Amino acid sequence: MIPAEQINQILTFPALVDAIEQAFTQDISVPPRLHFDMENPKAARETTLLMMPAWQAGDLAGVKLVTVAPENSKKQLPSIQGIYLLFDVDTGSLKTTLDAPSLTAKRTAAASALASRFLSxxxxxxxxxxxxxxxxxxxxxxxxxxxxxxxxxxxxxxxxxxxxxxxxxxxxxxxxxxxxxxxxxxxxxxxxxxxxxxxxxxxxxxxxxxxxxxxxxxxxxxxxxxxxxxxxxxxxxxxxxxxxxxxxxxxxxxxxxxxxxxxxxxxxxxxxxxxxxxxxxxxxxxxxxxxxxxxxxxxxxxxxxxxxxx
Incomplete structure (x- = not known):
């Protein structure tokens, strides 16, 4: 399990911005993400479960499992929690797991910066x-x-x-x-x-x-x-x-x-x-x-x- 601290140290800007720009030009398979709203009687709003797979032929595949609980700030918890699983496509073996919230925050910010580089x-x-x-x-x-x-x-x-x-x-x-x-x-x-x-x-x-x-x-x-x-x-x-x-x-x-x-x-x-x-x-x-x-x-x-x- 690669923790948030290590992910934050490795994923720097604008290097990640460049990597994501390159990814958008490559042949990467991305099925539609699965989005489930799970009823939660303990809160005013549902908790959302997201499942997001992607893979590159002969290389690596990843699946992100994330929950979004909008009212978690009231419980002193992050609203986004989850895990990322990275697999080897050739053997099907699990290579590593990563902290999904930190990975998500970094890549989301990098995508916004990439768009800004084109548009602002x-x-x-x-x-x-x-x-x-x-x-x-x-x-x-x-x-x-x-x-x-x-x-x-x-x-x-x-x-x-x-x-x-x-x-x-x-x-x-x-x-x-x-x-x-x-x-x-x-x-x-x-x-x-x-x-x-x-x-x-x-x-x-x-x-x-x-x-x-x-x-x-x-x-x-x-x-x-x-x-x-x-x-x-x-x-x-x-x-x-x-x-x-x-x-x-x-x-x-x-x-x-x-x-x-x-x-x-x-x-x-x-x-x-x-x-x-x-x-x-x-x-x-x-x-x-x-x-x-x-x-x-x-x-x-x-x-x-x-x-x-x-």
Whole structure:
């Protein structure tokens, strides 16, 4: 079992960003992930079980088993828990197991940074981090590895938790400030990264200004949203993978169902961007949205990177 501490030491940015970009250009088999909502009478919301397999012919295969319990913060437990199993395709033998939450946090942040490298303005210098969970410090570090970030604003429902995130990223030697008012600060940001368990929009199109890039990481269920419809109608929209994004996240599925958004309006996913099948020509005033739902090849790329360093 490779623990979180070792995974965090090995998976650095932007090396992991590069590895995931390469993975999106390779022939990796990824069946649709299995998503089960398990009723939990002890909480107001279900606990979600995710099973995500991926493999490369003749090389390695991986399966991630993860649970998401949204109310775990009340129990002083992480909301995401699980394990990653890495197998040898040739022999079928188990090579190693890895701590899934740390692997997930690293690869999710790297995927967001990869999208930012394609979509955000190259001179983006101010990042607004919305959310104070496990992903927040990883997203800050990942974005700062691909763009010249000099200032980070951190917002959460708890100002104390936002201040804790500031302390966790102090080693980056970037100006970091916890804020308690999202609306009045949002116009200052070049990149807005949002990773929460919110069921209602937190980011509104009326607040946005030209040239911004939105990195939307939360809203992992069809009934959850982090941005309102006008964010989508004002922006050029991209996703990490079409199959998952169209059905798994309320940020995309709900606007599709109501007709606010069409499939054709989603410009490209990370496969097309990484393979140079879609090349964005960004005008200075364009607003871009990247919606991340996660993809098993990202996990496999990260797990292979860890295993290669042992």
């Amino acid at each position: 303005r190259p001179d983006s210098s101010t990042l607004l981090m919305v959310g104070t969970g496990t992903l927040a410090p990883q997203l800050i570090a990942a974005h700062a590895s691909v763009r010249p970030i000099t200032k980070v604003l951190v917002w959460g429902r708890s100002l104390a938790k936002a201040q804790q995130i500031c302390q966790q990223v102090a080693h980056l030697a970037i100006e970091v400030e916890a804020i308690d008012d999202l609306e009045t600060h949002i116009a200052q940001a070049d990149i807005i990264s949002c990773a929460t368990l919110s069921q209602q929009p937190l980011i509104f199109g009326d607040w946005l200004v030209p040239g911004q890039h939105l990195d939307m990481v939360g809203a992992y269920r069809p009934d959850m949203r982090e941005m309102d419809d006008s964010c989508l109608t004002k922006a050029r929209v991209f996703v990490d993978n079409f199959e998952g994004a169209l059905r798994e996240t309320g940020d995309i599925a709900i606007p599709l169902a109501t007709g606010v958004l069409t499939k054709e309006a989603i410009k490209a996913d990370l496969f097309a961007l990484s393979r140079k099948e879609y090349v964005i020509e960004r005008e200075q005033g364009d607003i871009t949205v990247f919606k991340s739902v996660g993809h098993a090849l990202e996990d496999l790329a990260a797990a292979k990177m860890v295993y290669s360093k042992l």
